[in-house]
Amino acid sequence: MKNAKKVLTFVLMDAPFESSRTATALRMIDASIRRGFTVNVFAYEGAVLLPFKHQQAHGNLVHGRDVEEEDHPLPREWIHGMIALAKKRGASLHWVNCGLCVDERGAGDAIDGVERGTPADLWKMASESDNTLVVPTA
């Protein structure tokens, strides 16, 4: 596989459902996992809510779709799926939520596989990665 065993770190900042950057960044992370890379994500600020356990799907009255028909994907599902996909591919997705950002947003309940860390952890991840991309907030 091209560029196998590379380690990439992504820094995300946007809360879910606020910016098109979230979907673009998650597409990049997914593509990185499919390449077999080891991927670190440091979620800073609003992005700590991306893996929030209590996200709930909803229906769509405007389109006349109930919850099941709307089948609204949630960021926590995407992240959970990527963690699983990474394991299946012999790669890994290491998601770290910035602890202070978690505290001030009350976002402590994250899905399994998400850790809590600090900017020093980000610096360490970035230092040990082949490359790092910061996705700024919109």
Next chain:
Amino acid sequence: MKHLNIVSSGYRATIEEQDDTVVWITHCFRNAGGEIDMLLSGAAVNYPVRGQKVAPVTIGGRAQKHGPDVHGQVRELVGKGAKVYAVREDVDERAIDLRKLLKEVELVNRDELPALLSRYDRVWHW
């Protein structure tokens, strides 16, 4: 490896956070031993201006103890050995009085940015 953090969105959530969170994280990286400098552009070029006063905010009776001090954040980053640059055209566009700027901040013309960025291995735009 030399890093440059670029901050261009100024005063974003600084009241709520009581800091600029990107200048803050730049401090963290320096504290962790990182060789990291900072370029201010857009509204963030106002950060090194002396005399900014932010009275702590009271909302719903809940008073804030510490307002943000973005000038102080930049000053202390310089004190840690970081180079701080600001885009001259962005300073001029905002009619900022150069005499009020922290003297250690180096103004860089926009057409000098390629030369500046080229000196770094990693450029992180926040």
Next chain:
Amino acid sequence: MRELLIIETRDAGDHKDPERVAALAAGMRRAGITTTIFLAENGAFNSRGNGLAAAISEGVQVAVDRFALDERAIDQSQLTTGISVADIELVVDRLADGACVMWR
């Protein structure tokens, strides 16, 4: 720095900064740095018209995210000469190759 990839996600019709980013990219190219602009999200609107022609003539490579084109019904036949279509994997591969990647 030997290579720079700039991800431009903003519509030049709404922001003045994409023009500055294009000028920066041209300057980086003149400085000998291999430079690419990847247009994504609303940056895809910049793939038509003359906004990037000067950067392209300086040797900046410009690619646009196929997903963003499709999302906005921008036909590939309308793209400015010199702009290619790419997938998101382009960013991933450049990161893996060690390019400095900057998101705007």
